[in-house]
Amino acid sequence: xxxxxxxxxxxxxxxxxxxxxxxxxxxxxxxxxxxxxxxxxxxxxxxxxxxxxxxxxxxxxxxxxxxxxxxxxxxxxxxxxxxxxxxxxxxxxxxxxxxxxxxxxxxxxxxxxxxxxxxxxxxxxxxxxxxxxxxxxxxxxxxxxxxxxxxxxxxxxxxxxxxxxxxxxxxxxxxxxxxxxxxxxxxxxxxxxxxxxxxxxxxxxxxxxxxxxxxxxxxxxxxxxxxxxxxxxxxxxxxxxxxxxxxxxxxxxxxxxxxxxxxxxxxxxxxxxxxxxxxxxxxxxxxxxxxxxxxxxxxxxxxxxxxxxxxxxxxxxxxxxxxxxxxxxxxxxxxxxxxxxxxxxxxxxxxxxxxxxxxxxxxxxxxxxxxxxxxxxxxxxxxxxxxxxxxxxxxxxxxxxxxxxxxxxxxxxxxxxxxxxxxxxxxxxxxxxxxxxxxxxxxxxxxxxxxxxxxxxxxxxxxxxxxxxxxxxxxxxxxxxxxxx
Amino acid sequence: xxxxxxxxxxxxxxxxxxxxxxxxxxxxxxxxxxxxxxxxxxxxxxxxxxxxxxxxxxxxxxxxxxxxxxxxxxxxxxxxxxxxxxxxxxxxxxxxxxxxxxxxxxxxxxxxxxxxxxxxxxxxxxxxxxxxxxxxxxxxxxxxxxxxxxxxxxxxxxxxxxxxxxxxxxxxxxxxxxxxxxxxxxxxxxxxxxxxxxxx
Numbered sequence: 308x309x310x311x312x313x314x315x316x317x318x319x320x321x322x323x324x325x326x327x328x329x330x331x332x333x334x335x336x337x338x339x340x341x342x343x344x345x346x347x348x349x350x351x352x353x354x355x356x357x358x359x360x361x362x363x364x365x366x367x368x369x370x371x372x373x374x375x376x377x378x379x380x381x382x383x384x385x386x387x388x389x390x391x392x393x394x395x396x397x398x399x400x401x402x403x404x405x406x407x408x409x410x411x412x413x414x415x416x417x418x419x420x421x422x423x424x425x426x427x428x429x430x431x432x433x434x435x436x437x438x439x440x441x442x443x444x445x446x447x448x449x450x451x452x453x454x455x456x457x458x459x460x461x462x463x464x465x466x467x468x469x470x471x472x473x474x475x476x477x478x479x480x481x482x483x484x485x486x487x488x489x490x491x492x493x494x495x496x497x498x499x500x501x502x503x504x505x506x507x508x509x510x511x512x513x514x515x516x517x518x519x520x521x522x523x524x525x526x527x528x529x530x531x532x533x534x535x536x537x538x539x540x541x542x543x544x545x546x547x548x549x550x551x552x553x554x555x556x557x558x559x560x561x562x563x564x565x566x567x568x569x570x571x572x573x574x575x576x577x578x579x580x581x582x583x584x585x586x587x588x589x590x591x592x593x594x595x596x597x598x599x600x601x602x603x604x605x606x607x608x609x610x611x612x613x614x615x616x617x618x619x620x621x622x623x624x625x626x627x628x629x630x631x632x633x634x635x636x637x638x639x640x641x642x643x644x645x646x647x648x649x650x651x652x653x654x655x656x657x658x659x660x661x662x663x664x665x666x667x668x669x670x671x672x673x674x675x676x677x678x679x680x681x682x683x684x685x686x687x688x689x690x691x692x693x694x695x696x697x698x699x700x701x702x703x704x705x706x707x708x709x710x711x712x713x714x715x716x717x718x719x720x721x722x723x724x725x726x727x728x729x730x731x732x733x734x735x736x737x738x739x740x741x742x743x744x745x746x747x748x749x750x751x752x753x754x755x756x757x758x759x760x761x762x763x764x765x766x767x768x769x770x771x772x773x774x775x776x777x778x779x780x781x782x783x784x785x786x787x788x789x790x791x792x
Numbered sequence: 793x794x795x796x797x798x799x800x801x802x803x804x805x806x807x808x809x810x811x812x813x814x815x816x817x818x819x820x821x822x823x824x825x826x827x828x829x830x831x832x833x834x835x836x837x838x839x840x841x842x843x844x845x846x847x848x849x850x851x852x853x854x855x856x857x858x859x860x861x862x863x864x865x866x867x868x869x870x871x872x873x874x875x876x877x878x879x880x881x882x883x884x885x886x887x888x889x890x891x892x893x894x895x896x897x898x899x900x901x902x903x904x905x906x907x908x909x910x911x912x913x914x915x916x917x918x919x920x921x922x923x924x925x926x927x928x929x930x931x932x933x934x935x936x937x938x939x940x941x942x943x944x945x946x947x948x949x950x951x952x953x954x955x956x957x958x959x960x961x962x963x964x965x966x967x968x969x970x971x972x973x974x975x976x977x978x979x980x981x982x983x984x985x986x987x988x989x990x991x992x
Contacts, residue, residue, distance in 0.1 A: 351908070354949040359939075362952045363908045364897025430889025430960045441891030443905055477802070481809075501884035503971055504831045504838045507902060543802055550805035554812045561816035570979030571902045572838045574830050578977065580823070644981045648903030648911055730984030733920045736910040737945035 312681035329384030336377035381668030394473030407461035477546035504572035539784020555591035589631030599623035611781035618670035625662020650718035680774035695769035702762030709755030717748030858978025886967025916972035
């Protein structure tokens with residue numbers, strides 16, 4: 308580990324230079340996600356706000372798509388960040404990787420501009436190809452789907468070829484196999500069918516098998532590497548944990564897909580299959596908490612990068628509570644028949660995406676910032692006592708947890724009034740929406756949204772300044788059990 | 793590391809991860825083959841597109857303990873009986889309009905989408921359309937100009953004007969009618985349908 312203070316781009320290897328570009332776009336999209344979330348949230352409180360100009364559907368679409376895409380940019384950046392160290396050689400296709408980055412970024416920019424300015428189109432296949440596909444989370448038009456697949460294939464080639472040429476590790480093996488599934492799942496969402504049930508059946512292959520299976524494995528790999536990096540955890544132990552997590556994650560998550568097949572016209576055996584396996588989905592997330600807390604405790608929280616370690620721990624707990632507990636709360640069909648498609652889902656969605664994925668990306672941003680600043684100490688005794696990263700951590704987590712709780716209150720109210728009392732009619736829907744408790748929940752959600760936004764600004768400020776005035780070199784933990792090769 | 797028991801070894805868990813993943817994937821693929829067959833339009837749970845030529849009722853099945861759609865006598869949409877091909881084209885045009893106009897940005901369909909506006913799964917059967925006979929024209933009128941014909945149920949929230957043509961609006965109604973005949977295993981539970989005139 309070098310202690311010389313080489314800073315900026317010169318401090319980075321090829322893959323890391325590429326990764327920083329991905330991180331920059333990810334942060335911009337994170338900001339866009341929050342901004343459009345605030346606009347959409349405010350429309351619940353004042354429906355006339357931007358009515359007919361940027362309707363709720365526009366803001367909500369940009370909100371959720373910015374989220375999906377910044378996660379992807381963060382993951383791709385994270386893997387480019389670690390790959391040269393992990394494989395022990397230079398990235399094999401740096402130029403190709405740069406081309407993929409610019410293609411992806413340009414495609415995202417065009418899609419966002421179209422979403423904002425053109426918004427919707429006539430009911431023709433051309434609109435689906437060039438304006439809006441109109442399917443939640445993957446609203447990007449078909450041309451952009453093809454662009455994304457090309458970029459993911461470039462990425463896959465770079466990762467697989469670099470490990471094949473360099474050295475393999477347990478993390479590398481899991482990562483490469485997982486990327487095959489990430490790319491393959493996306494293809495299942497790229498077709499049109501007039502049959503809505505068939506459409507949603509395959510659409511869930513993309514959304515669920517990404518979010519509740521392959522993405523979880525992906526962050527498991529980044530977590531494994533992150534624990535080695537921040538704590539010096541033993542590779543053999545970390546890799547064994549990774550295998551355990553994969554077995555539990557995919558053992559429950561693949562058939563957990565069935566919890567999306569309760570009410571869309573699919574056969575009734577999915578009630579049993581989906582209910583059972585999705586109830587098991589929190590188990591691997593418990594394992595991840597145990598893993599992270601155990602490793603941190605064993606190493607007495609001694610780390611040269613406190614913000615990164617704090618976000619890794621936030622990930623372990625956020626993933627468990629947001630994805631695990633909040634998902635479990637309404638995953639059984641007996642409950643879900645009432646809660647499906649209400650603010651319960653929004654409550655779970657906010658907590659899970661943030662807890663499982665945003666936290667992990669932010670942890671890697673801090674690892675990147677450290678190397679960018681010349682591998683200075685990000686541990687205890689930071690120049691300004693590290694107030695910015697602590698406040699960003701507190702405000703972002705507090706804001707998202709607050710939104711989650713507020714949406715849950717509104718969700719409870721909606722379920723009781725709309726579903727249980729009013730017979731799930733349109734009149735029942737609006738009766739719930741106008742109820743004072745529902746609206747109180749929405750006000751609180753908005754306030755916690757502002758808190759989240761404040762946390763975001765401090766996070767960006769911190770990432771741009773942390774360690775600038777620091778001179779002490781970081782003392783990195785040595786990795787005891789190195790690569791078997 | 794030689795005293796690590798077999799059940800805690802890296803090798804054991806690597807193999808377990810591979811076998812568990814492969815096993816679950818195989819089960820999913822087998823179930824997928826069966827499901828895709830069952831959810832093909834015209835099979836047992838998802839109606840054929842020409843169902844838009846029929847009355848659609850929603851009744852409690854005491855054996856299954858939830859409501860299910862029941863297909864009744866002829867009741868052509870907009871007064872015209874369609875061939876299976878024409879019906880499919882109309883429903884498809886409706887669904888494409890729903891996608892291209894991003895209806896899921898505010899509504900849920902089969903419970904999936906956004907939560908700003910009501911679920912559309914059983915909108916064809918919703919009691920707010922007053923009566924069966926006036927329903928289809930009321931729906932077209934609303935879809936073509938939702939701002940003027942706002943159905944906010946006392947609140948400020950209104951659907952924006954998405955400038956649907958009459959042909960698109962009628963196609964969307966066809967799609968909604970077809971969707972209401974999907975057997976959703978009782979979702980949404982306790983749904984109160986429109987007053988259902990006539991006999992089965």
